[in-house]
Amino acid sequence: MFIEIKTNSSVPIYLQLAHQLIEGIVRGELKPGDSLPSVRAFAADLGMNMHTVNKAYHYLEEKEFIQIVAKSGVFIQPNGIPGATVIEKQQLKEQMRPLLAEGLVLKLSEEEMVKMLHELVQDIKEGKP
Structure with a gap:
């Protein structure tokens, strides 16, 4: 790696x-x-x-x-990493909120931000920077 x-x-x-x-x-x-x-x-x-x-x-x-x-x-983690708990999901949501708000202030549409999210997920899975 x-x-x-x-x-x-x-x-x-x-x-x-x-x-x-x-x-x-x-x-x-x-x-x-x-x-x-x-x-x-x-x-x-x-x-x-x-x-x-x-x-x-x-x-x-x-x-x-x-x-x-x-x-x-x-x-x-030898036993694998369990799925996110309710608390962890809430923490991630709170961390994303300011970034989404900034995107909205910059006049990005919801569709543009969803597309960016999908692209980032693919980049992570494929190992792209």
Whole structure:
């Protein structure tokens, strides 16, 4: 799996890393039970600070996408990732709301935004940036 970090992005590096790992899970490049590199090894491979990788891992652990097992390693959730809970769906909806409002202010139609959403889903599944 190829990881690309954009240093000029407004998105923090740890989130860029976490989001790319999530996309790898979506595409099946990372499967339940697969191990991820240690924080130290991943940071060295990516040329970034260990604390950044650690923060990304803890973000993913909090979302229950990965499991960190002391002295054993980091694994994609071995039992698979369950579907979204009602609370998680509500949180995603709340996160999308400001973006949709911004689109409406910019005079995008609902149809245009739905089309953009479909395109993004396809890009994620196909591994396009």
